[in-house]
Amino acid sequence: MSRTIVVAPDSFKGTITASDAAAAVAAGWRDARPDDDIRLLPMADGGEGTLEAFATAVPGAERVPVRVIGPDDREVDTFWLRLPPTPDAPDGTAIVELGATSGIELLSELRPLAAHTYGLGQAIAAALAAGVSRVVVGLGSSASTDGGTGMLRALGAQVRDDLGADVPLGGAGLSAAASVSALPPLPAGGVRALTDVTNPLLGRRGAAAVFGPQKGATPDDVAALDGALAHLATLLPDADPATPGAGAAGGTGFGLLAWGAILEPGSVAVAELIGLPAAAVAASVVITGEGSFDGQSAAGKVPAYVAEAAGPTPVALVAGRIAADADTSAFAASLSLTDLAGSPEAAMADPATWLWEAGRRFARELG
Template structure:
């Protein structure tokens, strides 16, 4: 009997990590029903981070909350309360930007709000977790809809950003042009165990690789507005006590920078999630590990979930397999015992995208036959 650990990332735009893990496990169990299958869906701080923790950690509790979404209207969301531990006697609160202020909440390109979407809802969810009395915060900041430098989030936590007349600035990137004074004295103290921020990017706040230049266009920002936002973020950076060159400061439209100003610590998301869900100990007891993501290409080895899972498996000398929606021609899969492309399995990218859950089940069954 094998012990199989299934630890994929989300297949962006199609299947969340928790569902992907369940589908792969279903396929494996169809072929080898007596094996022990352990689902440890992974994340890097973006969409699916809360689901990954909820699946992997027993007794985690979803805490429902209504927040201000990126369109300025109410959004039903939740934060996650992880069980009490010796180093977090009040529990750990996990809050995800994607489900509170994320771009997926806008649905269609026509609803993008490049200058007006804000991170206010994310801050409201953080405030709710602090109000509950958690001892530690873990914040996922991927999939942002806005480029507001974290002003919405910080405002919801008690900071005050004012214009030349002393009035509160507008929400979103539009408000950055209005900031003249900043008062952070209303921010709450960090919880005793600190605030750990999960991000899969290392971009600085400003410049050619900054928040506006790299991520602004994905949020609907025009070329002219990109230049304006970059200049405004640079001016904003002079008003806050944080280094805009810190790797990850540009994450989530500059939310990383805002969190640095509060005193939070930015870390690579996939490695931190792996530590928090106990990936290494689970892999050490496994015979086979399966990981994956939507598109595996030449850049996937740089901090993405499959590369990290593969490294953990290699350290324990456990075979690891990859299942990706597509495997690009420049991808190096030499470290995997097997590599399955859903596109190849389904016969075309269109077929794979039309029924991703079905083909993930088939991929799990194929791996059980070849590796079992």
């Protein structure tokens, strides 16, 4: 008897995208059960792979090319994604991924004080000019710690010093800012910002302290950037710097809050927008996964959310690595690519082959 299978993994970061991972698992399942109906709904948490997850999961999604100024002032050719109209977004929804416009992978060398989010704002502006009803911004892989001010400036805001001159782009320049004005109006359907972190803007858990060193910031840089962000917060009093997620993407979460956006857990919002909860509940089996499943994976990561959303539907987990202390009790079956391949190196060298094997084994066990 034919069954309906939903394949909804996150990306296996650094080795294979969520879309390619889903396709590999599906191919392995089909090898064992060719008559089953398989639906690919690759997931993301707002960071890397968000655009591709929507492009694969939403019929009629359209890639719209855009050229922006990257985090180091070089031009970047990228795209935003336009989703078809829905009742709550009659003119469509734009998906914009920070990593694709202002991400750390776009840098030739780290710029902890000067990198910026201007390109993200340009992509959002292009989507608004195209007339979309709603904008969804995926936060992750940020190169900068500018509080989202580069983004706001590309949207028309003015960040000026006490002499009325524009301050330099980047986090360091914020210490000289005397005003932030002319924030643009939101689109009719609003702006949703997706993140998988809950860090506030400031302090020891804030954007500069936690994420700055990853972007090349020295201890002195971290202190300077945290001070600059604290100063920015005084200029944008309508946004609360203690809001969970305000520190996401170098404080871009805070900048989006100041604009009027809603911050949301990325995996929950992505799942809702691609229709995962309804598809999972109606399926016979759901397969999810991520690169490393460990003791923290139950706290807001994609596999834990998928297992919860599926309700009574059996959910299988495949991960590049499953830690010894990980709780896999929510899953009907689980497989590690490291175990299948024999070593982490072998699994990472050819993840598609081992994902295929995992799909085939799940079909034999759960089909």
